[in-house]
Amino acid sequence: MTMTEQQADREPVTEPEPLLELVDVRAGYGAIEVLHGVNLALKPGSLLALLGPNGGGKSTTMRVCAGLHPITGGELRYAGRTVNGISAQDAARLGVCSIPEGRGIFPNLTVRENLWVATGTGATLAELEEKAYSRFPVLGRRRNQLAGSMSGGEQQMLALSRALATDPAVLLLDELSMGLAPMIVSQMYQTVAELVAGGLSVLVAEQFARAVLPIADSAALMLHGRVVATGTPEEIEARLADDYLGG
Numbered sequence: 298m299t300m301t302e303q304q305a306d307r308e309p310v311t312e313p314e315p316l317l318e319l320v321d322v323r324a325g326y327g328a329i330e331v332l333h334g335v336n337l338a339l340k341p342g343s344l345l346a347l348l349g350p351n352g353g354g355k356s357t358t359m360r361v362c363a364g365l366h367p368i369t370g371g372e373l374r375y376a377g378r379t380v381n382g383i384s385a386q387d388a389a390r391l392g393v394c395s396i397p398e399g400r401g402i403f404p405n406l407t408v409r410e411n412l413w414v415a416t417g418t419g420a421t422l423a424e425l426e427e428k429a430y431s432r433f434p435v436l437g438r439r440r441n442q443l444a445g446s447m448s449g450g451e452q453q454m455l456a457l458s459r460a461l462a463t464d465p466a467v468l469l470l471d472e473l474s475m476g477l478a479p480m481i482v483s484q485m486y487q488t489v490a491e492l493v494a495g496g497l498s499v500l501v502a503e504q505f506a507r508a509v510l511p512i513a514d515s516a517a518l519m520l521h522g523r524v525v526a527t528g529t530p531e532e533i534e535a536r537l538a539d540d541y542l543g544g
């Protein structure tokens with residue numbers, strides 16, 4: 298036995314436990330099931346990209362993870378604990394925070410007022426403003442502007458700043474790229490990559506694989522309410538090329 302084998306014998310390499318996990322999750326709208334047994338695992342301090350075309354069930358999956366949509370079968374786990382039926386408030390208390398499709402900001406409030414609404418989580422307005430404006434200086438310049446009158450990219454920066462107010466452990470991002478210019482999308486994902494490097498765990502649902510794969514640690518492909526493949530970004534990119542280009 299070599300030295301390395303001896304070490305491996307003594308110290309088995311254990312995979313970190315997923316922070317957020319879906320096991321055979323089923324969910325739907327009324328009598329119509331749209332998630333038919335979804336399996337996903339988000340490892341701590343990593344970014345998992347959930348990809349796939351419109352209507353595959355990505356948003357429903359994200360809502361399930363945030364405690365915003367009930368499941369009818371399977372298990373939702375947080376740090377190894379089954380949390381089926383968890384409310385959105387309790388999910389937030391556990392450290393799960395989401396930016397929904399459409400960003401979830403208040404268009405008729407200013408940037409400052411939007412941040413003020415997020416102070417309910419414990420941080421002061423001054424602290425939230427300091428964090429938001431140092432991360433995104435443009436928000437500082439627009440602090441008294443109505444959020445709804447800002448560009449899509451600036452609105453997404455505000456949504457991200459609000460989401461980070463709670464110092465979440467898990468961030469759920471649904472279609473960050475929607476309606477944004479490619480350069481803004483890559484800037485936003487660069488910020489997300491920095492947050493992941495700092496220890497945040499992020500699940501991103503994204504229709505445009507190219508936008509998120511470069512910063513993802515792993516990826517999953519969702520079609521017709523099922524995760525049909527999971528793997529490295531390269532593996533899933535190859536699979537997407539096969540599916541879409543008929544390779």
Ligand SMILES: Nc1ncnc2c1ncn2[C@@H]1O[C@H](COP(=O)(O)OP(=O)(O)OP(=O)(O)O)[C@@H](O)[C@H]1O
Pocket residue numbers: 326331349350351352353354355356357358504
């Ligand atoms: N409120 C709803 N009531 C009924 N059916 C719904 C509702 N929301 C979504 N669905 C259906 O559930 C399925 C999955 O939708 P979902 O929004 O989760 O997919 P998606 O992959 O996120 O697509 P998109 O990017 O368009 O949001 C679709 O067939 C959709 O029509």
